[in-house]
Amino acid sequence: MASADLVRESQDPSTTPARLAELAQIDRSLWPAIAVHPAAYPSLLDWLGQQGDPTVNAVLALRSGSSAAAPTPPAAPPAPPVGQTEPTVAAQAAPAAVGTTGDANSKNLWVVGGMVAVVLLLIGGVAFGATKVFDGDDDKDEATSALTVDAPSWTTRPP
Known part of the structure; x- marks a missing residue:
């Protein structure tokens, strides 16, 4: 070695x-x-x-640059039996294309669905947070008369 x-x-x-x-x-x-x-x-x-x-x-x-050591190409497929026609290239490729695009479409559907779910959750979270932060009626006074106590007046004497 x-x-x-x-x-x-x-x-x-x-x-x-x-x-x-x-x-x-x-x-x-x-x-x-x-x-x-x-x-x-x-x-x-x-x-x-x-x-x-x-x-x-x-x-x-x-x-x-010689091809002496180059790998040999694969042998041609055998000829179909007499009386049968050989399928076209499109017909041979069709099953593979259908299987792969179906899988790809299914995967894409899951990805898009997941993205929509995430966006909806984010929007819902922002809306919920906004209502908690900005909750309340702005027309109400912060201090109502029932909760306030009159301040003592220095001009009057206690009884």
């Missing part, structure tokens, strides 16, 4: 081609990093390709 310093060095763009060759001899787990390194020279890449490592060969194929 390569040490972290060797891995860093094999991935460092400033590593020289000669050092890349040394790293390739030191540890084979560094080969994929060396194969993608921009300073790797052609004969080093050829040597890496001759070693038979499938990961390195895939990297080299991608690097050279």
